[in-house]
Amino acid sequence: IDKLKSGLEKTKKQFVDSFSSISFGRKIDEELFEDIEMILLKADVGVKATEEIIDFLREESKRRRLKDGEQLKELLKEKLYEILKECESPLNLGEERPAVILFLGINGSGKTTTVGKLAAQFVKDGKSVVLAAADTFRAAAIDQLEVWAERAKARIVKHSPGSDPAAVVYDAVNSAKSRGDDIVLIDTAGRLHTKEHLIKELQKIKRTIKKLMPDQPVETILVLDGTIGQNSINQAKIFKEATDVTGIVITKLDGTAKGGAIIPICKELKIPIKFIGVGEGIEDLQPFDAKAFVDALFD
Numbered sequence: 644i645d646k647l648k649s650g651l652e653k654t655k656k657q658f659v660d661s662f663s664s665i666s667f668g669r670k671i672d673e674e675l676f677e678d679i680e681m682i683l684l685k686a687d688v689g690v691k692a693t694e695e696i697i698d699f700l701r702e703e704s705k706r707r708r709l710k711d712g713e714q715l716k717e718l719l720k721e722k723l724y725e726i727l728k729e730c731e732s733p734l735n736l737g738e739e740r741p742a743v744i745l746f747l748g749i750n751g752s753g754k755t756t757t758v759g760k761l762a763a764q765f766v767k768d769g770k771s772v773v774l775a776a777a778d779t780f781r782a783a784a785i786d787q788l789e790v791w792a793e794r795a796k797a798r799i800v801k802h803s804p805g806s807d808p809a810a811v812v813y814d815a816v817n818s819a820k821s822r823g824d825d826i827v828l829i830d831t832a833g834r835l836h837t838k839e840h841l842i843k844e845l846q847k848i849k850r851t852i853k854k855l856m857p858d859q860p861v862e863t864i865l866v867l868d869g870t871i872g873q874n875s876i877n878q879a880k881i882f883k884e885a886t887d888v889t890g891i892v893i894t895k896l897d898g899t900a901k902g903g904a905i906i907p908i909c910k911e912l913k914i915p916i917k918f919i920g921v922g923e924g925i926e927d928l929q930p931f932d933a934k935a936f937v938d939a940l941f942d
């Protein structure tokens with residue numbers, strides 16, 4: 644919880660602290676709502692979500708006969724929690740072993756780091772973990788995953804650079820199945836030059852998994868860079884059109900004041916947020932908990 648709080652410091656300043664200082668000592672009127680609107684937009688909450696929040700503040704403050712601007716803070720907190728709890732959902736690891744989690748996202752979003760952190764957490768929980776180096780496009784990506792495998796004490800399955808990602812996935816899942824491993828985490832390439840290419844590659848990977856494990860759900864997790872704020876929504880839409888994305892990770896929230904974008908990300912994409920990244924350490928990848936998130940912003 645402390646890690647979460649310090650990780651969200653910049654967003655808290657830009658968002659909740661600005662909200663508090665603009666409403667402090669003011670009476671509730673249209674002028675105040677206009678000022679609040681500016682604050683929310685600056686905090687990267689986005690036009691639609693801002694409108695919804697302002698409407699809620701306006702109606703609820705009237706209904707509850709509130710007079711003082713300070714009282715709006717509690718309402719804002721309630722509303723954020725109501726929005727964000729819709730996006731809470733634990734990982735679905737299925738009934739069989741291994742569980743398979745496929746990671747997508749453009750280069751630099753924090754994909755490999757997320758895979759590494761998650762591997763370390765599963766290993767800590769006593770699970771045996773296999774990392775599949777299916778980003779065969781960049782040699783550096785394979786090397787980086789290898790460093791994480793060592794750090795996390797996970798096994799890695801890799802082929803040489805340039806080889807077929809689906810073949811890596813086949814070997815990883817197949818070997819995990821025969822050795823009785825618990826979890827396979829698949830790191831894929833972040834190339835997005837053409838949507839057709841992305842679709843083909845992801846379909847092939849998913850077909851490969853299905854062939855080996857027909858009844859197993861495949862969590863398909865899109866990793867989004869939190870520092871680009873709302874811009875990640877358009878990026879996510881491209882992936883969402885290419886394949887069935889079942890979850891999101893928002894990384895690097897510690898390095899940005901744009902964490903308010905989590906609200907439009909949640910509302911517009913309607914994909915569960917599985918984890919958030921609030922730092923570079925292993926423990927800095929946290930399951931997304933709407934209440935803890937909102938509390939960290941408002942404390």
Ligand code: GDP
Binds near residue numbers: 748755894898919920
């Ligand atoms: P990939 O290209 O998508 O695999 O991205 P990487 O995993 O290589 O991450 C890119 C950079 O982001 C690295 O320097 C990571 O250490 C950094 N990074 C990833 N997640 C976080 C996070 O939650 N917080 C911070 N501060 N940095 C992160």
